[in-house]
Amino acid sequence: MQTVDCEGKTTREINREIHRVIEAGEKEITLLNPRARHNLAVAILRPVRIIIEGSVGYYCAGMIGxxxxxxxxxxxxxxxxxMMAGTVVVDGNAGNGAAASIRGGTVVIRGDAAARAGISMKGGCLIIEGNAGYMTGFMAQKGTIVILGDADEALADSMYEAEIFVAGRIAELGNDAVVHEPSPGDLAAVSATLSRFDLSVPRTLQKVVAGRKLWNFDKKDFELWKEAL
Amino acid sequence: MCGIVGFFDKRPDGVGPVGKIVLSLLTTLGRRGPDSAGAALYADPEGLVVRVKLGERGDLGPRAAEVSERARQLTRVLATDVQGHYLRLVLEALREVRAFELALETVHPEVEVVSVGHRLEIVKELGSPANLETTFGLSAFTGSHGIGHTRLSTESRVDLSHSQPFWAHGTLDLAIVHNGHITNYHKLRRRYEQRGIRFYTDNDSEVIGIYLADRMAQGLPFDEALRASVRDLDGSFSYLAATAEAFGYAKDPFCLKPLIVTESEEFVALANEEVAIRTTFEGTLETWEPSNRQVQAWFLPRGGGRQAA
Incomplete structure (x- = not known):
């Protein structure tokens, strides 16, 4: 295991050092003193393990595979x-737009996620152990979001084929979002995903998907379109 | 962009290095706003403190003497001090804040009272937060709470007058800092101007202080005024506001601007990037981002010990 100390280094120097250590064959890297700096551990395409000892700023682990x-x-x-593939686990809370536009892999937020988590997801999985913020899953095209706490307003607004599972209370569904009963197959899949992170399927789980009314324009649904963002 | 920061000491009668803390928070967020920097700090000075901008440039010595003289004609002045482009006056008391302010401002069109308060002092400079230290010795300031701003101008000119924090002219001790845009600014401004309220700048953020002052004059407590603002202000905003006894934030309905909160037994710190908090405070602090329309306010224990969520 190798450590990279962020103290006194520019962001570019930190990321270059991470990439250099990976190129040299290292499989496990610990980042010290991140102090919520932006753009840490980005664009990493190898199956290495990176431990960041502290909080991170914007766009951490962006563009990874x-x-x-x-x-x-x-x-x-x-x-x-x-993100294209891999796993990102945050022990604390996450700011706006966590796991935005991911195409694969799994993001786990042990605390709460702020607004627009999983916005425009195109695949992969987002697990929020705490509460999910405003507009979670907005326009998500594919993939799965599992919320073990409560979901805030505008959940699953204008969504395509993504699926959201919520254990807690839903403050308000977004435009065109509908609630279904999860099938045994759904529960088995969620259970398999959660067990990877020592989490079990909660007793109650609602499944939220698109009602598909916003997928194609229809004059009959004009009122719905006026409301949709 | 724009950087906004805040610090609030929760300890009973807590007086700490608020200037040093706000300066540290601001320094980290200097790159969010390279045009200007400012701070509104709250302490217990020896009287009523008035901060006056004498002008934007040039030799302001004679004007300082003239403004001081005008103040002496109107009330008892305990102390005067010139700091950069500013004059600091300590008064025993004031009966009519607005009348006093307007009287000083007749000295020259560039003269502007930037704050009046029993506890508030506003300092602003162009350029980086380091200039606040050079001109005002910000880090030596002790008190209970403060808010700060680094500005990246997007809608109005860059000068001392258009810099933040904004004091709500005429209302003692009320100040705000804002990141975002108030999109119904012109409509609100017209409405306030029809009621005779003067705007000092073309900066949309100025309307937030005027709005809060108006709401509080109607009898709303500080936290309720903040809550009402989320319904009445349009656009994108994370803003911080403070009075002599209170401190709080409000977030827009769409969560368009960042704000990070941390709270311990001793203090509350706010910044729109966590990096400011992590470079200022050591130790394990939980941080989180408030949700849309969220408002939170804290009140000094000496102000009655009330705390609202």
Whole structure:
């Protein structure tokens, strides 16, 4: 295991050092003193393990494809944005737009997620152990979001084929979002995903999907379109 | 962009290095707003403190003497001090704040009272937060709470007058800092101007202080005024507001601007990037981002010990 100390280094120097250590064959890297700096551990395409000892700022673990990134603190805006594969686990809370536009892999937020988590997801999985903020899953096209706490307003607004599972209370569904009973197959899949992170399926679980009324324009649904963002 | 920061000491009668803390928070967020920097700090000075901007440039010595003289004609002045482009006056008391302010401002069109308060002092400079230290010795300021701002101008000119924090002219001790845009600014401004309220700048953020002052004059407590603002202000905002006894934030309905909160037994710190908090405070602090329309306010224990969520 190798450590990279962020203290006194520019963001570019930190990321270059991480990449250099990975190129040299290292499989486990610990980042010290991140102090909520932005753009840490980005664009990593190898299946290495990166442990960040503290909170991170914006866009941590963005554009990654393969690594496991463990954040021993909280995360700012755009966590794991555009991730292709791998795993990102945050011990604390996450800021706006966590797991935005991810295409694969799994993001786990042990605390609460702020607004627009999982916005425009195109695949992969987002697990929020705490509460999910405003507009979670907005326009998500594919993939799965599991919320073990409560969900705030505008949940699953204007969504495509993503699926959201909520254990707690839903403050308000977004435009065109509908609630279904999860099938045994759904529960088995959620259970398998959660067990990877020592989490069990909660007793009650609602499944939220698109009502498909916003997928194609129809004059009959004009009122719905006026409301939709 | 714009950086906004806040610090509130929760300890009973807590007086700490608020200037040093606000300066540290601001320094980290200097790159969010390179145009200007400012702070509104709250302490217990020896009288009523008035901060006056004498002008934007040039030799302001004679004007300082003239403004001081005008003040002496109107009330008892305990102390005067010139700091950069500013004059600091300590008064025994004031009967008519607004009348006093307007009287000083007749000295020259560039003269502007930037704050009046029993506890509030506002300092602003162009450029980086380091200039607040050079001109005002910000880090030596002790008190209970403070808010700060680094500005990246997007809608109005860059000068001392358009810099933040904004004091709500005429209302003792009320100040705000804002990140975002108030999109119904012109409509609100017209409405207030029809009622005879003067705007000092073309900066949309100025209307927030005027709005809160108006709401509080109607009898709303500080936290309720903040709550009402989330319904009445349009656009994107994370803003912080403070009075002699209170401190709080409000977030827009769409969560368009960042704000990070941390609270311990001793203090509350706010900043729109967590990096400011982590470079200022050591130790394990939980941080979180408030949700849309969220408002939170804290009150000094000496102000009655009330705390609202």
């Amino acid at each position: 393969g690594p496991t990134v463990e954040i021993r603190g909280s995360a700012g805006w755009g966590l794991a944005e555009c």
